[in-house]
Amino acid sequence: VRDKFMNEVCCICNEEFVQSSFVYEMSCRHAFHFKCLDTWLENKTICPYCHKAVV
16 A cells, blocks of 8 residues: 555445555545455446546
């Protein structure tokens, strides 16, 4: 995880990003655990935080 995401929380699982986390930053600048976002995007095409369409 990059330093800018340390101590931030994934709003999908509500767990903190830690050094070993694989984090994905979307075009809207919101970040999520890669696995959480992957599961989310199986059913939805919007950002889980701001609801912008995924490009």
